[in-house]
Amino acid sequence: MSKDLLVEFLEVAFHGILYYRKIYPEEIFEKQKLYGIGIWVSQHPDVNEYIDNVLVTIKEIIAIADNSIKCVNFSILDSQNEIIEKFVFDLFSIQGEAKVADPYFRSTEESLRTICLKLSIAESYLKPLPEDVTFNIEVETCEEVHDQINKKPELEHFPWIIKESQPTDKPPVDNFLLPLHSVKTEHLGLQVFAIGTQKSES
Known part of the structure; x- marks a missing residue:
């Protein structure tokens, strides 16, 4: 199903960002x-547990409604806990059932493969990260969905909180926008881009 394919892709993308950045x-x-190409997967238990918990919650949110997720943000933070780089997965459509025209999701998988390849060359355009960076993953949804997932017993060990916007919140430095790829198939509509600091020309 499209939903499973999306979650699988996000898992690959999250691990890929950790590796390539x-x-x-x-x-x-x-x-x-996967997708006919080599991918890199973390073997660190704590890192994988965090990502797995995020993915479980995303599955639960999508189960509530196809349009319940607006976007997923993979943010990289410096030692001052400020965002210096962000990968945005802007989800604008998802189809729950396979359609006759592409029942095996081939066109969707090809688009996801392209994004994975683009992630692997993002470092060619983005400035190297400083040491001691951390990351977090945010899911943009509505308050009603947040209330529903926090009532699920299976998610009690990994509670989500509503992020309050603060006047001091800063966007990633320099706001260099790096488009990666857009998926526009009958199963999935997804735009992926990075925001950060452009790499200096040597």
């Missing part, structure tokens, strides 16, 4: 294969 040492990653 060098947030963790490459020694903790293992190379695997």
